[in-house]
Amino acid sequence: MKVGVIGAGKWGSALAYAFGINNEVYITSRTPRDVDNFLPLEEILKCEYLIITVPAQEVARWLEENFIFSGQKVLVASKGIEASSGRFLNDIYKKHIPDENIAFLSGPSFAAEVIQSLPTALVVNSLNETLSSEFAALFPPFIKAYTSKDVIGAEVSGAYKNVIAIAAGICEGLGLGKNAAAALISRGLVEMQRFGKVYGAKDDSFVGLSGAGDLFLTASSTMSRNFRVGLGLAKGKTQDEIMKELGEVAEGIGTSYALHRIAQNKDLYLPIAKEVYAMLEGKNPQESLRDLLSS
Numbered sequence: 181m182k183v184g185v186i187g188a189g190k191w192g193s194a195l196a197y198a199f200g201i202n203n204e205v206y207i208t209s210r211t212p213r214d215v216d217n218f219l220p221l222e223e224i225l226k227c228e229y230l231i232i233t234v235p236a237q238e239v240a241r242w243l244e245e246n247f248i249f250s251g252q253k254v255l256v257a258s259k260g261i262e263a264s265s266g267r268f269l270n271d272i273y274k275k276h277i278p279d280e281n282i283a284f285l286s287g288p289s290f291a292a293e294v295i296q297s298l299p300t301a302l303v304v305n306s307l308n309e310t311l312s313s314e315f316a317a318l319f320p321p322f323i324k325a326y327t328s329k330d331v332i333g334a335e336v337s338g339a340y341k342n343v344i345a346i347a348a349g350i351c352e353g354l355g356l357g358k359n360a361a362a363a364l365i366s367r368g369l370v371e372m373q374r375f376g377k378v379y380g381a382k383d384d385s386f387v388g389l390s391g392a393g394d395l396f397l398t399a400s401s402t403m404s405r406n407f408r409v410g411l412g413l414a415k416g417k418t419q420d421e422i423m424k425e426l427g428e429v430a431e432g433i434g435t436s437y438a439l440h441r442i443a444q445n446k447d448l449y450l451p452i453a454k455e456v457y458a459m460l461e462g463k464n465p466q467e468s469l470r471d472l473l474s475s
């Protein structure tokens with residue numbers, strides 16, 4: 181099968197490697213690179229299957245300026261909610277790609293492990309079950325691919341866990357201990373599930389790979405960029421300093437701003453997301469964690 185990957189950052193490169201095991205894979209990116217099978221975007225758009233890894237905060241503009249739909253089957257592999265509008269990715273993509281042609285990838289998947297062929301299990305989420313199965317069949321043997329119709333559950337899980345990972349990084353950075361981390365992560369899971377319910381997400385997605393699976397991974401490891409954002413905040417670094425050091429995308433930042441916007445508009449109680457937003461805006465992390473964890 182001809183698969184085109186859009187975005188040659190960490191995740192796009194890892195997915196190009198993984199899908200390349202059983203398929204003919206080509207890759208493109210905003211910045212041209214000297215890597216195998218690199219093609220200009222207009223050539224990639226001719227592939228039957230597309231995997232898009234453009235970050236959530238950039239994708240609306242990218243679609244407007246670059247994407248032409250011509251029947252491609254699309255797997256969105258990014259995770260996040262647009263800060264400037266509070267829109268989910270499936271809302272943004274709707275304008276450009278019909279529901280039956282689009283799927284969303286979720287589950288625990290550090291690019292650095294996927295590119296070493298280390299095993300994991302992921303979920304392809306689409307309203308079109310045939311499309312999910314088609315994408316699931318393209319995965320290499322070291323990735324067990326499940327399918328689900330709960331697009332919104334996958335989206336909320338993938339985006340919200342990044343915000344909880346920032347909180348967990350702060351908890352670690354402040355040396356609050358494993359009990360506090362476990363308390364924060366499990367409350368984070370409940371918080372994202374409660375948020376997802378507002379949008380009709382299914383409980384199963386939160387207790388499975390998309391929710392708990394990805395949350396436990398991201399909120400407990402320095403391999404996570406979002407966790408490292410939290411470590412930086414705990415050390416008193418500013419958002420700008422942290423982003424400069426990181427040099428990669430940390431979607432939890434934009435998503436925290438998106439959740440703040442949504443919580444205000446819909447009058448929702450999102451205590452951990454609220455404190456992460458406040459810390460990104462300069463609140464003292466010790467004060468924030470005390471507000472979260474003490475009675």
Ligand SMILES: NC(=O)C1=CN([C@@H]2O[C@H](COP(=O)(O)OP(=O)(O)OC[C@H]3O[C@@H](n4cnc5c(N)ncnc54)[C@H](OP(=O)(O)O)[C@@H]3O)[C@@H](O)[C@H]2O)C=CC1
Nearest residue numbers: 187188189190191192209210211238258259290291428429
């Ligand atoms: N890394 C991981 O382990 C995982 C990441 N994800 C998600 O995948 C998405 C991408 O992450 P990742 O690849 O790791 O991030 P990186 O920071 O490694 O790469 C970001 C990618 O986005 C592209 N990009 C950035 N801004 C624009 C823009 N304005 N227009 C077009 N392309 C743009 C970059 O292109 P260029 O470099 O050519 O400029 C690059 O390919 C995120 O949503 C992330 O949450 C999901 C699961 C795992």
Ligand SMILES: O=C(CO)COP(=O)(O)O
Nearest residue numbers: 287288289290404405406
């Ligand atoms: O989504 C991820 C793993 O599933 C990657 O998380 P980070 O972006 O925090 O590194």
